[in-house]
Amino acid sequence: MAQPLALGIDIGGTSTSFGIVDRRGQILEKGNIPTKGHATVHDFIAAIKVALDPIIEKAGADNIVGIGVGAPNANFYTGEIPNAANLPWDGVIPLAKLLTDALHQKVVITNDANAAALGEMMYGAAKGMKDFILITLGTGVGSGFVANGQLIYGHDGFAGELGHTISVRDGRDCGCGRKGCMETYASATGIVRSAELWLEERTDETVLRTHKGKITSKMVHDAAVDGDAFALELFAYTGMILGQTLADAVAITSPQAIIFFGGLAKSGEILMKHVRQHMEANLLNVYKNKVALVYSAFADADAAILGASALVW
């Protein structure tokens, strides 16, 4: 018996993954192609078509209700990527139109954090919730806000940039041209930046000193797991900044939960105990002890596909 299916595509800076997903969140088929190595976005779309045509045929083109796409800076309203700084092509990319023309399906796009939020709401840690925040702690910080069971897109489709709220007034230089954005502290890149700065300024003994100039967030994590006091302090500091900033976000949308995804979230309680402590300490009374801090329920590789596919329903 035919069942309605969605095609989810997640376009990342390095790799593009895709899958056929049913309404219960089962991934029936999946695959991926490199995002890089295509001279133009048209070449990239042609490569997607080559990879997708067989799995669309296998699923039955008529069973597919539509295609959902998560991509950096993708705009739900316009179907465009206005500024593809994290992708290998310049200018405004009319992504929804290009994919519709190539694949002859209805295409809906949004940014990766919004797609992840939809995926968690339909299939994951936010199932049944109407008010929550999804935070991706990766190279930068992405966020998707859900209120009244709907994503907050904002009037122009660009809502949900918690990573670019100011955590420290006149703080660290951010790639966006401003100073003190949350993501310059509380991301995989941010904790590395803290580590390198502290190594300059301080004289503590730490295993990280042997890696000075080439530290990764994984190194900070491993050192913290081994009990390195300097690394543990880095997590405490990162968690403080994140907790303080989340307390202000809670005062705006009063979510039932905040769901964490991405590389830095994998450090688990090493980070999260500080996030919880500083968030609670900075919450207005009415919000205290009510907001759950939760990890994404998805395996990395599947989350993006599930999120993108959730756009379709």
Added chain:
Amino acid sequence: MAQPLALGIDIGGTSTSFGIVDRRGQILEKGNIPTKGHATVHDFIAAIKVALDPIIEKAGADNIVGIGVGAPNANFYTGEIPNAANLPWDGVIPLAKLLTDALHQKVVITNDANAAALGEMMYGAAKGMKDFILITLGTGVGSGFVANGQLIYGHDGFAGELGHTISVRDGRDCGCGRKGCMETYASATGIVRSAELWLEERTDETVLRTHKGKITSKMVHDAAVDGDAFALELFAYTGMILGQTLADAVAITSPQAIIFFGGLAKSGEILMKHVRQHMEANLLNVYKNKVALVYSAFADADAAILGASALVW
């Protein structure tokens, strides 16, 4: 011919106003009673009933679709006022139930800023908007966030406390028990607090020095209108804090407009030029020059009634 009508009630700390409103926002009847001077909330409800019964009868009880109430801390979901710090009665007030029992009508309640946001969306400056923020700059700062055409209540009904986000880390003591809340700077009370502090710390000549210890926000306004440099600097400082904080709020909900209401908003461009300048300077590029700063379209006395009545539809 009978037309559907709503009854709007605004319960303030001093006065309670009410009115019968049609779907186009015409106030057909209105009146008010003191909020103070009733020993218990039951006495207050009895006084409301005495005042309302004749105007309900005149409008025709059958024409009234429901009663909407705006009140400090009122919770849309529970129908209660959990902490009536600004009202003369202690404890949890089951306001919706008390009014339903007394007046035999469907009753919906929410806090005053949320009611104001609904009023602006139905009849006022936010007509036709689906994404905006309403800010009341009064004794404190209230806020109502609308996204996708719906008020953001949050999972518990307590969303929208922008006045209690932290504008200055470890800043001024706030009545809520924390430090640096936006409303300790950017409210009628906040600008007076700035004035009194600066008079202690500084030696500038200013007409406000003659009022030291008993300054009102109206005095600061009047001095600024007269060109008093100290008063103008107070508005610049207040506008800076407000603008910085609004820039972060924009990054969350990406509103089409921010609508201002309340005593301090009446200072108009004296305040708003600084709010605009500092908001724009602190916005992420994607939001720049897109967010309108707008004044409420309502006369003071009518806004609260219209907002409360808008809850009914």
